[in-house]
Amino acid sequence: MALGTMAMLGSTANAQKVAFEEFDLDNGLHVVLHQDNSAPVIITSVMYHVGAKDEQPNRTGFAHFFEHLLFEGTKNIERGEWFKIVTANGGNNNANTSDDRTYYYEVFPSNNLELAIWMESERLMHPVINQIGVDTQNEVVKEEKRLRIDNQPYGNIFKAIKQSLFKNHPYRWTTIGEMEHLDSATLDEFKAFNKKFYIPNNAVLVVAGQFDNAQAKEWIKKYFGAIPKGEPIKRQKFEEAPITSTINATWEDPNVQLPMTLAAYRTPSMKTKDARVLDMISSYLSDGKSSKLYKKMVDDKKVALQVGAFNNSQEDYGQYIIYSLPLGDVSSESLLKEIDEEIVNMQNNLISENDFQKLQNKFENNYVNSNSTVEGIAENLASYYLLYGDINLVNTEIDIYRSITREDIKEVAKKYLNPNQRLILNYGPAKEKTAK
């Protein structure tokens, strides 16, 4: 390595600390304010602690369906007006759903904070849930599923993995859910779901950007304060028995031509230190051209077109997924063999000091970038508060990564990444149906 580079290692990263203020309203709504006056922008977001894992097994897709339904209108916002109001005031907005939570946000020029707070409070206070809205969004969600999943090469990977890794936990179904479940759901069921989960004491409101602190608080109290507290949610805990022998599965996808080989492991909650160690292991294996799997399989041996490892960390469990596309006629077995060699190596030997320093640098860089936009900071604050239970992680999570040792990497690889703990998925082209 160049001497210059070594010299530069001396200085330490000094990412700006994210300053924030938090308080609770009487109805249990948690509020977080983060001021940043560098641009005339204001982000108003609400994260609700409801996701696909809160659904009934015969009513999957509900949480995501709400992400559509709750744009249909409120008592004071007529159907079809939501997007128009946002645009007419120069803003943009969207929402997204995961297995753990649902997130709604508006980004406006900073003179529209009151409007944004009002809109989000309207959504929580009295959304209009009627048959027209349900029927329209039912069709829209089906199109979304066709667009993003059924018409996309490799679109059903998560479905294939989740149904094998989870037998008991609601992570076994997909976020978008089964369309038959949505078809058979009644209007009353949708209303009941809203009443149960869309309550102030199951949400966090974040206001971030350029605003006047006292004014913002006044508006928040005025619009959100009027909303009654909901019945506290009783959540069921789902435990999975450990996987003790390899699960083999196949999936046929008519949209693909190249077979993909995947190994997936069930890993612990994103809140644990082990989950963060697994993030580092992913980086070690496949982030960058010098990463172990990329360099060996794509660059040197030329057996793979692609190889990747990532830790899909979630609130209750994670899915650790390694995937590879072959180059030419390379078999699934030989791809797996190459992957396993590196894992075994990690389990038996400490990674090199140089590789370890490389990981530290990468995570330092990720950390600086994760708080680089006000939009990003707003979402981080909401997630750390609502899902991780520790909002200070916005500034301190990097310390957890910094505390990880080479020994930790070895131990975690040994603990979770064994052949008998995993799913081997062969995700390939659909076989031609024989003509009758």
Add this chain to the structure above:
Amino acid sequence: MKKYLYIAASLLVTITMQAQDRKMPKQGPAPSININKPETFTLENGLKVMVVENHKLPRVSFNLTLDNAPFAEGSKKGVTDLVSAMIGNATEKISKDKFNEEIDFLGANFNFNESGASASGLSRYSARILELLADGALNPLFTQADFDAERAKIIEGLKSDEKSASAIAGRVQNVLTFGKEHYNGEFTSEETLKNVTLQDVINHYNTYFVPGNAYLVVIGDVKTKDVKKKVEELFGADVWKKATAPNLTYNDPKDLQYSQINFVDVPNAVQSEISLINLSKLKMNDKDYFAAILANQILGGGGEGRLFLNLREKHGWTYGSYSNLGASKYISKFSSTASVRNTVTDSAVVEIFNELKKIRTDLVSAEDLKNAKAKYIGNFVMQIEKPATIARYALNIKTLGLPEDFYENYVRNINAVTPEDIRNAANKYFLANNTRVVIVGKAADVLPGLEAMSAKEKMPIFYFDKYGNKVEKPVVKKEIPAGVTAQSVIKKHVDAIGGEKALKAVKTLFVISKGTIQGQTLDMVSKTSNKGMSSTDVTMKGMSLMKQIIGDKTGYQTSQGQKKNIEGAELVKEKKEAVPFIELALLADKTIVLSGIEAVNGQDAYVIQVNTSKYFYDVKTGLRVAAENEAGEGDQKRKVMTTYADYVDVKGVKVPYKTTLDVGMPLEFITQDVKINEGVTDKDFE
């Protein structure tokens, strides 16, 4: 008592106040904005450098852009893909492994391609990051081994998208819109990649990776003074020799003379990719640029656009429908798109056309225009102070030839647009009569509806393969549902037109119809008897044009004064068909075959093969909708398609009142009168 009233009254006041309180809040005063400019300097070799200092976070980004004119790669299409794949893998000074190792060690992100390079990372490594960027971009090592490996990967990678409807759509849209010879229409294939050599890659790099039209944008926690020194050292004229890339001119492709549908069959598709396209020559420095982008915003700019509200919110056909108007120095396109489920493809196309026509014809409302302006101005206000925006806008002014005060006047120019300007821009940039409708989807599900729409809208369909080559209409095999047989199809038809008993009671059928062909009126009188006899007489202004008699034992035909006898096998065949309802005989005929399902005027119909004729029965109603017969002899032999419609109940039996013969042009007969069991004697068949 009064006290209570007071309380009630005050409660009422609070309640009303609360209700008023929840009215939509008004906007606060507009935030003030500053439009900053980057520090800029130009090196001797032409490289222009822009620096935006921002010390909020300890990071830096470098972005090198080569603003070369576009060019076609022709039979060697893919040479740019290969340059992009190989550049930055190794340099003349640093081996591939060491280069990659160091980049990853810095925790930085690097990207090299044929038209530039970029890197970002922690600012404490900024000097080294810039060194590696310069080395990777200016001293790349191109080797045969690397060339072979990257080419193999690109070829394999092409396969991963082989069956993707959206990837196919993207390719075919450009091939058809711009033409295969045009730089926007050509595409990389295994064949063209095999024409490329290592020397081509090196030549390409040497010709195009030059500083003449190059820009380096630096944003972040750095000092301009330091950057300048470092850039001069790493990118100066003695390292990067002064040169300018070639600027070739191409003939612009042309829009269609009339709207047409271009269909690509992708049997695995569960959605159709629809795109209505015309060419766009809009440039950002055009006078009507702001009117054009606002028109596009109103038509299909987002979740509040007309296309979205119509196709998604009103009909639930799609996850989203949008329009996109290209504005570039070079020719680009305007397109309105949606991915919709197969069965609503034709309806979605019609609705997109309706929206295009509407915005070209009607003035937009003051509210629509106000909202569109608000969106653009809002985004502008939110973006303008971000460091990346400052750099991007400065770069746009240089590369797109915009006036220096383009962004200072942005808000004013947006606000000046009128509804008339929108309509003018819509007419100029959104065509409705010269539109190419590219649809990529599953023919079996989509074509029946599309063909009906095509006939109605008089918009022809042409078929292409997934590379944009013209092909024949795809043959679609539809599966016949279990339990359906030739006999069950005939039985359903018989039941649909009155039932076996009612049909058997018909001894003679007497039909008078009027036809038109090329403005002339024809009269036709046809009589049939259940004894296997028929007479048909076609006259024009009382003059006989054609007459055919199938009698008890003889038959003949006269046409334009010439008489020809019908005898032997031909007579036997004609007699079979010379009955009021041929299906009564087919009920017990074991030689007929159910050969499949085909679309007739957009509706699925079962096809029953009877000797050399085909009969088509609507899958849903059971009614006979068409017949295909052979006519003429020898070289003159051809197939004639007859379609039937408008079934009318006559004494408990349904008879088609509209019969259309396709004799090169449609010959349409409308029934005037039908008589059952009256007006016909055996004498009529002599």
